[in-house]
Amino acid sequence: MEESLDDLYEHAPCGYLSTDFEGVIVKVNETFLAMTGFERSDVLGRTWLSLLSGGARIFHETHYAPLLRMQGYVREIAIDMVCADGARLPVLVNSVLHHDRKVVRTVVFSASDRREYERELLRERERAIASEAKARLLAQTLQQSFIPPALPEVPGLDVAGVYRPAGTGDEVGGDFYDVFSTGSDGAWVVVVGDVQGKGAEAAAVTAMARYTLRAAAMQSSSPGVVLRTLHDMLTNSEFDRFVTVVYARIADGAMTVSSGGHPCPLRVTPAGEVTPICQVGSLVGVLGLELPPSDALVPLRPGEVFVFYTDGVTEARNATEGFFGEERLQALVGSCSGLDAAGIADRVVDAVVTYQEGLPRDDIAVVVVKVAES
Amino acid sequence: MSVLQRNNVKVSGNPDGRPMLFAHGFGCDQNMWRYVTPAFIDEYRVVVFDHVGSGDSDLSAYDEEKYSTLDGYASDVIEIIDELSLKDVVFVGHSVSSMVGVVAAARRPECFGALVLVGPSPRYIDDPDAGYVGGFTHEDIEGLLDSLDSNYLGWSTAMAPVIMGRPDRPELGEELTNSFCRTDPAIARHFARVTFTSDNRADLAAADVPTLVLQCSDDVIAPTSVGEYVAGAMPRASLTLLQATGHCPNLSAPDETIAAMKAFL
Numbered sequence: 206m207e208e209s210l211d212d213l214y215e216h217a218p219c220g221y222l223s224t225d226f227e228g229v230i231v232k233v234n235e236t237f238l239a240m241t242g243f244e245r246s247d248v249l250g251r252t253w254l255s256l257l258s259g260g261a262r263i264f265h266e267t268h269y270a271p272l273l274r275m276q277g278y279v280r281e282i283a284i285d286m287v288c289a290d291g292a293r294l295p296v297l298v299n300s301v302l303h304h305d306r307k308v309v310r311t312v313v314f315s316a317s318d319r320r321e322y323e324r325e326l327l328r329e330r331e332r333a334i335a336s337e338a339k340a341r342l343l344a345q346t347l348q349q350s351f352i353p354p355a356l357p358e359v360p361g362l363d364v365a366g367v368y369r370p371a372g373t374g375d376e377v378g379g380d381f382y383d384v385f386s387t388g389s390d391g392a393w394v395v396v397v398g399d400v401q402g403k404g405a406e407a408a409a410v411t412a413m414a415r416y417t418l419r420a421a422a423m424q425s426s427s428p429g430v431v432l433r434t435l436h437d438m439l440t441n442s443e444f445d446r447f448v449t450v451v452y453a454r455i456a457d458g459a460m461t462v463s464s465g466g467h468p469c470p471l472r473v474t475p476a477g478e479v480t481p482i483c484q485v486g487s488l489v490g491v492l493g494l495e496l497p498p499s500d501a502l503v504p505l506r507p508g509e510v511f512v513f514y515t516d517g518v519t520e521a522r523n524a525t526e527g528f529f530g531e532e533r534l535q536a537l538v539g540s541c542s543g544l545d546a547a548g549i550a551d552r553v554v555d556a557v558v559t560y561q562e563g564l565p566r567d568d569i570a571v572v573v574v575k576v577a578e579s
Numbered sequence: 580m581s582v583l584q585r586n587n588v589k590v591s592g593n594p595d596g597r598p599m600l601f602a603h604g605f606g607c608d609q610n611m612w613r614y615v616t617p618a619f620i621d622e623y624r625v626v627v628f629d630h631v632g633s634g635d636s637d638l639s640a641y642d643e644e645k646y647s648t649l650d651g652y653a654s655d656v657i658e659i660i661d662e663l664s665l666k667d668v669v670f671v672g673h674s675v676s677s678m679v680g681v682v683a684a685a686r687r688p689e690c691f692g693a694l695v696l697v698g699p700s701p702r703y704i705d706d707p708d709a710g711y712v713g714g715f716t717h718e719d720i721e722g723l724l725d726s727l728d729s730n731y732l733g734w735s736t737a738m739a740p741v742i743m744g745r746p747d748r749p750e751l752g753e754e755l756t757n758s759f760c761r762t763d764p765a766i767a768r769h770f771a772r773v774t775f776t777s778d779n780r781a782d783l784a785a786a787d788v789p790t791l792v793l794q795c796s797d798d799v800i801a802p803t804s805v806g807e808y809v810a811g812a813m814p815r816a817s818l819t820l821l822q823a824t825g826h827c828p829n830l831s832a833p834d835e836t837i838a839a840m841k842a843f844l
Contacts, residue, residue, distance in 0.1 A: 226826065226831070227824050227825075228824070253802075256724050258719075259715060259716065259718065259719030259722050259723075260718075260719050260720070260721065260723035260725060260726050261722065261723075261726055261776070262719075262723020262799050262800075263715070263719065263720075263723040263726075263799075263800060264723055264726035264727065264730065265605070265778070266798075266799060266800045266825065266826040266827070267605050267606030267607070267674070267760075267800070267826070268607070268730065268760045270831075271606060271607045271611060271759065271830055272607070272759060272760050272830060274827065274830035275607075275610055275611075275613070275830065276759070277758050282730060283729035283730050284729075284730075285722065285725075285726070289800060295729075323729060327728055329766045368617055384701075394780060406842060426769060449728060451790055458743070482842070
């Protein structure tokens with residue numbers, strides 16, 4: 206079988222046209238005419254630009270033509286042509302500029318379906334961006350509900366809390382804290398905890414834990430018993446997650462503290478001496494671990510500082526120095542004399558964030574209680 | 580990041596010569612001047628740059644608020660002039676950068692010795708109430724934004740750091756196709772909207788600097804009537820009609836462009 210060159214040109218499976226350097230069409234094939242509905246005499250002598258839609262003309266003059274001049278070719282340019290009947294025809298265009306022949310050769314492929322598909326993808330992307338923003342807002346709103354919007358004024362104590370979500374804060378973490386009064390008996394409660402895991406289920410457990418602790422606090426003056434209530438609630442819930450939590454009840458110039466698997470708060474004396482103030486009991490919410498954590502009674506002396514924190518502090522890590530660790534934390538809080546509670550909490554969180562080059566891998570929660578100077 | 584890095588400023592030519600500052604228009608980058616600048620390097624101190632958001636500028640410096648009018652771009656031009664301590668500047672602006680130069684000259688006339696405006700238009704959209712024909716309708720501009728959405732010109736987020744940061748890597752060869760006119764599509768879209776919805780007719784009278792309007796024949800972006808409007812509205816402007824057609828005589832007819840500039844200067 207023999208192919209004729211003329212037929213190869215005229216009936217190529219794409220529109221094919223040649224323009225001079227002024228953009229005037231000097232030759233065009235049958236396929237192009239069939240695509241656009243023009244007669245040959247309509248287009249010969251017209252400029253290629255005049256066959257484009259208004260927006261495509263601007264694109265041609267600001268991108269297509271300069272690129273063609275600078276690199277000698279353009280490929281895969283998507284523009285709209287205007288056909289003989291005025292209808293828009295989305296096309297893909299490749300052009301090559303031949304300096305020696307002073308001609309630009311252009312092939313034109315119809316791209317209606319492809320363009321519709323691309324528009325669909327663009328719309329999908331816009332939808333994805335919008336729903337991501339929504340999810341982020343939801344996560345942040347949920348997260349804010351895990352900590353009190355403002356801490357109450359506690360007589361004789363200076364109390365401050367700082368919470369810093371992991372990474373860029375797009376995901377709901379499990380750290381929480383709370384400071385509240387138990388009402389008529391004049392006691393105050395400080396709670397700092399961490400629910401295992403992240404995401405929606407961890408968030409549900411966090412909310413449940415926080416409100417269970419508030420309710421149980423009204424029923425018992427023993428932190429160990431309150432944690433036991435939380436443990437019973439969790440092991441009987443549909444959730445299979447444990448919680449670490451430290452619970453401190455402040456009344457009559459003393460603090461009763463119990464820890465369910467949570468790092469013990471640190472006591473800092475005015476002289477800068479730092480000691481953990483309780484024993485770490487077992488995790489809360491794990492079936493089979495049912496010993497009620499023991500209560501430690503700690504007197505509150507003027508000027509003493511108590512630092513509650515989550516493992517986002519001590520388990521912060523960097524490549525060169527490993528874990529932030531308890532030693533580093535103890536040294537840091539031991540050198541905070543003169544700072545108020547908010548100043549100490551800020552200093553700890555800043556140090557831990559900086560230690561992780563500004564992008565913490567886990568949530569960080571710190572609550573500081575400072576006893577007033579006598 | 581310094582102003583010179585931010586705008587990818589390149590200085591060449593005669594260090595003691597009169598400064599000639601070239602500003603590219605919407606779409607591509609400083610390469611738009613590659614056929615014109617060689618004619619001036621013996622006599623002039625030639626400065627080219629990329630607008631923030633274009634070419635090899637610092638994309639992280641792109642601030643939608645700042646660049647929501649041509650004033651933000653004019654501020655950058657003034658900062659470049661100040662940074663290099665340029666005096667008696669010949670400002671050569673193409674397309675939308677003509678108006679960037681007009682705005683900058685209106686703000687700091689003492690810096691500018693002359694303006695060369697290549698294909699200027701103070702307003703692209705028709706204003707029938709004022710009897711002004713810019714050549715485009717709002718629908719045309721929306722059509723352009725559609726074109727930009729469909730023509731990412733090889734941009735992909737994954738490739739962006741390579742594309743934008745490594746002009747020194749020719750082995751990327753094929754990947755660098757279209758690089759002269761490539762930028763983040765979101766930035767291109769915003770720049771397009773700002774450019775083609777701008778209206779700087781009121782600024783023309785305030786740019787009291789000797790000015791040459793270089794008008795192409797048959798320019799669909801900036802028709803001859805618009806060039807005449809610009810020359811008529813500026814205090815000290817003359818118009819030279821080029822035989823070159825299209826919107827980019829700096830690329831399609833550099834010799835004629837250079838000759839007209841030299842005759843004016």
